[in-house]
């Protein structure tokens with residue numbers, strides 16, 4: 001393969017191609033009566049189903065495509081503690097009460113994810129070696145110093161590493177320093193999502209694939225959810241469709257800006273390269289405004305990610321950028337082919353905070369993770385199930401809102417994609433930090 005020969009255009013990418021147990025895959029074939037109907041089989045829907053089933057409720061997940069088809073099966077796999085925003089920004093935007101609740105709940109997010117993986121025996125390349133937030137510039141390092149100060153004041157145990165320590169961990173001299181969060185880690189995200197679904201099934205949930213929901217109505221004290229020729233009657237409804245909403249669920253399309261992120265995976269690296277490139281197994285992303293990520297998978301493939309739609313009109317630009325990025329970070333890998341390439345959609349809200357939107361009585365939509373959905377999706381999915389089954393709003397670490405819409409989401413999506421393409425077109429080479 002040459003630089004430009006990738007598997008562009010496939011919807012699949014690396015994760016479906018690497019070992020992951022299969023997911024439940026039958027379509028809805030009868031009418032049902034359940035306590036909780038969940039639309040969408042990603043982290044949010046599957047974590048909610050697992051929690052509901054463990055609470056003893058009857059629950060059905062209705063997934064339009066396959067389990068993990070959306071962002072959950074396409075993501076980088078960084079199990080982060082918290083959101084993109086710094087704790088002080090979250091408090092400033094949400095107020096002291098909900099700000100603290102959300103920060104505390106998400107700080108424990110990686111614990112929840114790795115506990116579920118251990119308890120349910122999910123084989124998903126779980127690696128708890130922490131994450132490195134990499135300073136791409138002196139300004140990026142100043143931002144990390146601020147995050148270090150704030151994070152530790154809020155109880156996180158973050159470690160600020162200098163350029164030399166960062167070089168030793170990443171094997172690259174491109175970075176000015178980094179922030180290491182030892183509580184975080186990496187997973188094979190599709191395997192985790194499928195594992196959640198299998199665990200929910202074992203605990204008594206029913207899971208349906210190839211089951212697009214086309215309407216959901218509240219009448220006579222019960223939800224009637226229509227999918228194909230069948231009706232699911234449910235006491236409560238969770239919409240967990242995030243950036244992949246279709247048909248009925250897409251009524252919320254103006255609630256976030258869809259932002260694309262693409263990834264490129266090499267073949268497994270030779271063992272001598274693995275001695276210096278991320279030998280500790282941390283997952284990494286950087287401080288650049290048009291951010292990028294690097295990580296290894298269990299087989300030793302290096303996965304480079306960046307903003308933009310690799311399968312869209314700017315695909316060649318993003319592919320060329322990934323090649324130059326690999327070359328700049330690791331000159332010894334300059335000609336290493338990419339064997340997998342894929343993209344996914346992120347649901348970005350204007351304030352970069354997830355939302356809990358009431359859908360009438362006993363209904364809830366959780367969306368807008370803004371690129372942080374593994375731990376938040378797991379935590380908020382479980383919290384949503386608890387709230388919908390018990391009616392106790394205190395279970396939710398987000399304020400319940402009655403209405404939510406954003407303006408000019410289409411134009412903003414074009415702006416993000418254009419910005420990523422422009423930055424990738426001009427980002428010819430990284431300069432060593434030293």
Ligand SMILES: Cc1cc2nc3c(=O)[nH]c(=O)nc-3n(C[C@H](O)[C@H](O)[C@H](O)COP(=O)(O)OP(=O)(O)OC[C@H]3O[C@@H](n4cnc5c(N)ncnc54)[C@H](O)[C@@H]3O)c2cc1C
Pocket residue numbers: 039040041042043044045062063064065066067068069070071072073074075076077078079080211212213214240241242243244245246247248249250261262343344345346366367369370371372373374375376377
């Ligand atoms: C490329 C990429 C990289 C990312 N990297 C990270 C990362 O490293 N760490 C991190 O924490 N987060 C990351 N994220 C964010 C994270 O993946 C998402 O926030 C998360 O997957 C959202 O999960 P979800 O279950 O809410 O939605 P999704 O996983 O998107 O699932 C929604 C599901 O709903 C289904 N659906 C839609 N409409 C209907 C309908 N009408 N009927 C039935 N089903 C329907 C879809 O088919 C889909 O499967 C990344 C996202 C992307 C796209």
